[in-house]
Amino acid sequence: MRLNQLASMMIRIRLLVAVSAWIFLATTPAMAASENSEVTLVETDDSLCLAHGGQLVSLQLSAVSIEQDASAEVEVWVDRWFMQVQTADHTRHVLSAQVPVAELGCSQSIAGPQHWTLSVIKRLPAAGAPSKETP
Numbered sequence: 001m002r003l004n005q006l007a008s009m010m011i012r013i014r015l016l017v018a019v020s021a022w023i024f025l026a027t028t029p030a031m032a033a034s035e036n037s038e039v040t041l042v043e044t045d046d047s048l049c050l051a052h053g054g055q056l057v058s059l060q061l062s063a064v065s066i067e068q069d070a071s072a073e074v075e076v077w078v079d080r081w082f083m084q085v086q087t088a089d090h091t092r093h094v095l096s097a098q099v100p101v102a103e104l105g106c107s108q109s110i111a112g113p114q115h116w117t118l119s120v121i122k123r124l125p126a127a128g129a130p131s132k133e134t135p
Contacts (some may be wrong), residue, residue: 038065039076039095039121043107054108057116059093061100070097078104083112090119103116 039059046056059076073096080089093102104116 038074038123039118041104041116041118046106047116049106049108052106052108052110054106054113057104057107059095059102059104061095061097066097072096073124075120075122075124076097076102078123079117079119080104080114081117082109082114094124 036059038120039061042058042060043055049056059078061074063073065074073094076093076095078091078092080087091104095102105114107113107115
């Protein structure tokens with residue numbers, strides 16, 4: 001009887017791991033966006049992140065966006081997900097030609113995986129000009 005219980009428990013654990021992996025892959029955002037996108041999420045090697053088996057996740061302003069208007073700023077709102085649960089972190093970042101990258105954090109923390117999703121991307125208007133928002 002004990003052997004059957006152990007086998008049943010092992011099957012449940014394997015199923016849980018498989019479902020968790022599928023959910024992670026299904027909900028992880030694409031790290032590379034098209035050339036026309038103003039902002040992308042990129043992963044780079046970083047010694048602190050690599051120590052935990054992850055990579056440094058950053059926001060990066062695209063070359064196309066910088067070429068359009070080097071003096072313009074882009075406001076980006078980002079949502080953080082930790083262990084597949086959306087957190088209360090809803091952060092604002094302003095990117096420009098002078099500051100084209102904003103570091104968000106490691107894809108793998110000591111406690112588990114995390115990732116970010118882009119919520120709102122908005123080109124900040126010059127004085128008196130209307131804004132252009134991308135949901």
